[in-house]
Amino acid sequence: MSSLVAYDDSDSEENSSDQQERSSSPAQTAPFEQNLSPNAQILPNAPISTADRMVSGYQGDTRFNCHPHSQSQSQRDWRSFSKSQEKLVDCTSPSLPVTHCNTLPAQAPPCIQKSFSHASNSTKRQQNVPSDVRPYISKRQRLCTSVETEQKDDPSEPVHGSQNRETQILSNVPSRLTPYLGQKPRAAKIPRRPLMSLGGHQGPVNTVQWCSVPQCSHLLLSASMDKTFKVWDGAESGRCLRVYTCHSGAVRDACWTPCGQQLLTASFDNTAAITDVETGQQTVKLDNQFKVMCVALHPSNPSVVVCGGYSSAVKAWDSRSCKVVKVYKAGVQQTLDILFLKGGEDFITSSDCVSRDSADRTLIAWDYQTTAVLSNQIYHERYTCPSLALHPLEDTFVAQTNGNYMALFSTQKPYRMNKRRRYEGHKVEGYAVQCEFSQDGTLLVSGSSTGSTHFYDFHSARLLHSLQAHSKPCLCVAQHPVLPATAATCDWAGEVKIWH
Template sequence: MSSLVAYDNSDSEDDSSDQQEKRLSPAQTAPFEQNQSPNAPMLPDPPTSAMDQMVSGYHGDTLSNYHPQSQSLSQSDWRSFSRRQEKVVMDCTSPSMTHWNIPSVQTPPCIQKSFSLVSNSTKRLQNVPSDVRPYISKRRRLSTSVETEQKDDPSEPDHGSQSREAPILSNVPSKLAPYLGQKPRAAKIPRRLLMSLGGHKGPVNTVQWSPVPQFSHLLLSASMDKTFKVWDGAASGRCLRVYTCHSGAVRDACWTPCGQQLLTASFDNTAAITDVETGQQTVKLNNEFKVMCVALHPSNPSVVLCGGYSSAVKAWDSRSCKVMKVYKAGVQQTLDILFLRGGEDFITSSDCVSRDSADRTLIAWDYQTTAVLSNQIYNERYTCPSLALHPLEDTFVAQTNGNYMALFSTQRPYRMNKRRRFEGHKVEGYAVQCEFSLDGALLVSGSSTGSAYFYDFHNARLLHTLQAHSQPCLCVSQHPVLPATAATCDWAGEIKIWH
């Protein structure tokens, strides 16, 4: 009487249905058409069967609305009917339909052909090569986009994206918290490797800890790979932010006094101030020359000095992005800029070297009048790639390519102390930086041999040599809060934390 019919997208069933269609005569199909013959299988009374509801389509069209002898349909009717039959096939082959007791119904030929077309199109889609993208209907594309939005719903957080977007200026690591309320301890020399950070693809020119005590676990690095990064250098060692604001190598970088912005100098002829959290450039200063060094005015952080491949040093107002002052000298390149205490004077280091002396290698400037105060500070025939100011005393040091650090007075006429110099390391043309500890007791320097050198400032005695890298060590930065903690970087792009 009635049998369970399972619809499958298979060739065997399509062939059997075609053979059954050939055996049917008009006399046999007429009772189905009128649903009045006692020999024809009867459909249940309303409510109609599930099969009838599925085949009914969008507007309640039953199978009897299509005459079996009408083998051709109009183009619009055929398209709408094909869409309906595709839904019928998908519903009939779903697992939820396997337990329904559906009476066997003789399907009209036009319906059988539509089933066969849908089945063949499904098989063709399965055999499509991987490099050919099949057509996807608009309805299915919309449903896919809705599913994607639901997966990306912020109510179901993704731990990976959460770590990338987490604020970096809000949480104080537990390792740093015990030292925040205490007085700064005496500087000590680090002895062992704490962690190694290898995220840069080019030489790292400088590393610097954040000057704000509660954010001093953040470590800034600037590299020749056109990026500068902020790391968690005290706890996890993770890279918290990568900044790609420059199109050229980043030659110099430093924190602003508030610890929420970064000042960078690049070979793309610009200096920029970037927000630490968002990574957006708030200020961009176009100097029209490759910028090698930048410095912030100590009492007015909105003033930025930029020097580089030019005979002039420019002073910018970062609020209006306009040049305030220009300091001109007969040099080809400015290597470093150092503001003296109070910000009334500053020192520039240049590459101007004559045969017998380094005339104009170090130049003292009056910030207000742009006048040269002295250009006879250092009279030896070595250039000075970096300068460092003592945090307590009226002195500063200059790293020289003579493989020693020279000591100078910050008071006019800025005389050099010839009885005290810090030597034993090699520079050999690299831009090796030097730095004082927070209490001024230690003076540290990198070297072209990859070692970090720790000197006693008061007697110029070498205290310890730390073999940090196999490539030239360009910078050593001591932590302002954690005792005996320092960061080093090298020419190969590696950063290491020592304790």
């Protein structure tokens, strides 16, 4: 049964007859009566003309007629119709033409034309949004932004997981560093006075290292026994830029990757990890099943990570697949340091194995590809070597010894020690005191258990200057790769200092 809905307030005889017909079939018209406005009336069956189809919304045998008797009354009826049209007509129905839902022809009554023109204008206003209007930001994002703004000045705030601040530390180059970029490295000079003191670590700082990328060389990395490692602005502000809490144990060793965007760390929680500098997210985690004391990257293949520690074996990992690719086994208890020689074909490990008469297997040379021992009779004195350093230009390397001196060795087989040249004047006394060469290879610098820093002339082995840097044992000294006469030191009390 088809029906015709009309919006008419007149009390004519035709309306009364329509009401009688509607009451005669209540079961069929009840659904429509519930959805219509009080002024809506149902008309009997009638043929639907083409003009009525164009004016009215049409679907099946049901059409809605809007032929008002007066302009004001029709406007009120049309508003009532607009409120109920969503229930009466489904504009998304496939049986209804799309044009009947969006537009009306010129034959439509003035009330309908006015209403639809108003709707179309509002649609245009929504589509033509000015370009300078800010997009909607959710409440969660606004809260995160406010928290980051409040904690921006907190130098000790840790970075967990993938948290990322608004400030990008790798893209900010301080003004003090800019004049030296693009220039040839100058001759190394000895720093004389303190520039700034960086506090914040709650335990001994084992190592400090500048970023080797010139544009990011103002960034200073420090690793501590308080289970954290930090990145500082060591060239200008001295502010702590990031605090990384990725390890559950003491961080024993740390270094920058060649790209300067990631950090490689070794921890007593049995893992070595690669962490993104910006986000603080741990991208690679290598479970060695022993306390890791030292890590090193392969010079020609940075995806290879070599780890040593409280184990008789040294493991080489592929950081892309997180799998062990090579294992180097020796009769030692622990590995203190790892040093790749030029080219990466072989490397040197330092262990704690000391016999009664000689330091047999204290320094071991390994072939990287075959995992074979090339030599274990390199150093014959009864002292362990807590750290190793490679000369940047010559085929030599030095080993820091617990005999309170640094020994010089050749990088060519059979890795002989130069007995005529040793660097004395500082003290080690069981601490993991590190040594390092300057960029041009003219200076050799070392810390001391007395808290001082010692600068040696590499070729003559003469002590050039001794700087009283700390009151506690000075464990590491790092010379800046770009800025002249600039160095960073760290001590057993957790203090980091910049010298100029």
